[in-house]
Amino acid sequence: MNAIVVSDLTRRFGQFVAVDHLTFDVRQGEIFGFLGANGAGKSTTIRMLCGLLKPTSGTASVGGVDVSRDPEGVKRRIGYMSQRFSLYERLTVDQNIRFFGGIYGLDQAHLNRRRRFVLEMAGLEGRERTRASELAGGWRQRLALGCAILHEPPIVFLDEPTGGVDPLSRRRFWDLIDQLSASGVTVLVTTHYLDEAEHCHRIAIIHAGRLAALGSTDELKHMLADRSIVEIHASNPVEAMRLLDRMPEVEKTSVFGTTVHAVLRADRAIPTDALKSRLVDGGVPVAGIGPVQPSLEDVFLEVAERA
Ligand SMILES: Nc1ncnc2c1ncn2[C@@H]1O[C@H](COP(=O)(O)OP(=O)(O)OP(=O)(O)O)[C@@H](O)[C@H]1O
Ligand SMILES: [Mg+2]
Incomplete structure (x- = not known):
């Protein structure tokens, strides 16, 4: 009802x-x-x-x-x-x-x-x-x-x-x-x-x-199902974001505290190891890196961008 x-x-x-x-x-x-x-x-x-x-x-x-x-x-x-x-x-x-x-x-x-x-x-x-x-x-x-x-x-x-x-x-x-x-x-x-x-x-x-x-949150997160999202823990998240934003495989980035989310382009795969090496080579030490499920923040930013 x-x-x-x-x-x-x-x-x-x-x-x-x-x-x-x-x-x-x-x-x-x-x-x-x-x-x-x-x-x-x-x-x-x-x-x-x-x-x-x-x-x-x-x-x-x-x-x-x-x-x-x-x-x-x-x-x-x-x-x-x-x-x-x-x-x-x-x-x-x-x-x-x-x-x-x-x-x-x-x-x-x-x-x-x-x-x-x-x-x-x-x-x-x-x-x-x-x-x-x-x-x-x-x-x-x-x-x-x-x-x-x-x-x-x-x-x-x-x-x-x-x-x-x-x-x-x-x-x-x-x-x-x-x-x-x-x-x-x-x-x-x-x-x-x-x-x-x-x-x-x-x-x-x-x-x-x-x-x-x-x-539902699951349904909304499904909007990003075709894209992989990588979470990066870095002591300098702003610099990490700057480097990531210049990479052709990265569609967009967002920062949550000391972690950065990078949404990868659906058509351009890159292994997380390679992503990490590029960050380290660019002078950004990486404390941790790995794939994550999209957060509601990711969805919110995606929806705002599409609209
Ligand atoms: N009485 C009013 N006269 C003119 N414009 C108004 C009036 N009330 C709201 N607005 C405008 O309508 C729009 C929507 O306002 P509203 O307060 O509904 O937003 P909101 O989503 O609740 O925002 P917030 O998250 O800041 O609370 C705003 O641009 C606001 O300036
Ligand atoms: Mg309001």
């Missing part, structure tokens, strides 16, 4: 097309990732799906409700954690929860039950009287998630929920997303952290408002 059905969804700001004929479905209980560079149109799409921004054309239904015809009906059925603003900074943890409970119209008993759930889920027991502005990043984001799901919505939109959050807190946050999904909640989430995207059942890559790729 599809929780979200999007067809030719388009949004213009004046002449500028921010979202350009997007078409995709999200299944119930799915974790659906939205990837794309800054300005790709992710937040604009989410705001339309939440009933906060009118589409210029096209249709979208969320939980069976048409976002253009009944935006208020959509708002009642969803949870939304916006990219920038999602908590009241000057209110305490407890006041934020009660405030959102009021907005969602929860009665006292229901609110008390959900309040306990959120405090426990977010690990915020004992911090009820701390101001939101004084919470560390990981706690803030978990509180914001808690407030977004206080009314137990079946569909949740999370717009960059882990931006600026440390790796351990990010992992903890994704455990919560996994739990939501396992309980049947549909989650549409944006992120710039590609390691997080591995948690998603399916991923849409948005480029300049258009759908550039859609599929």
Whole structure:
């Protein structure tokens, strides 16, 4: 069953097309990732799906409700954690929860039950009287998630929920997303952290408002199945990249920390030993070299280039 059905969804700001004929479905209980560079149109799409921004054309239904015809009906059925603003900074943890409970119209008993759930889920027991502005990043984001799901919505939109959050807190946050999904909640989430995207059942890559790729991580990685990728560990990755980029067998390179990925041309094979010798001869010591499976980063760069 599809929780979200999007067809030719388009949004213009004046002449500028921010979202350009997007078409995709999200299944119930799915974790659906939205990837794309800054300005790709992710937040604009989410705001339309939440009933906060009118589409210029096209249709979208969320939980069976048409976002253009009944935006208020959509708002009642969803949870939304916006990219920038999602908590009241000057209110305490407890006041934020009660405030959102009021907005969602929860009665006292229901609110008390959900309040306990959120405090426990977010690990915020004992911090009820701390101001939101004084919470560390990981706690803030978990509180914001808690407030977004206080009314137990079946569909949740999370717009960059882990931006600026440390790796351990990010992992903890994704455990919560996994739990939501396992309980049947549909989650549409944006992120710039590609390691997080591995948690998603399916991923849409948005480029300049258009759908550039859609599929599971395995399906997306399959796009690079015809090319070999070599990973090189070098103390000077920048210099290694410069040398590799000049080799006719190398289609493109990208750097991840101290490792370089070189995508080889499909029609020009070169053994890794030979590649290593050329790097060493060029003055770049190689600590390790070997073939690897494409990462999501490789896919992301490939898709951006094709688009
Ligand atoms: N209200 C608006 N008026 C004019 N242009 C807008 C408006 N809202 C968004 N845009 C433009 O639409 C484009 C898409 O913006 P959007 O916020 O959807 O991108 P995004 O993919 O969420 O980017 P980021 O990763 O930086 O959050 C951008 O070029 C942005 O400047
Ligand atoms: Mg955004």
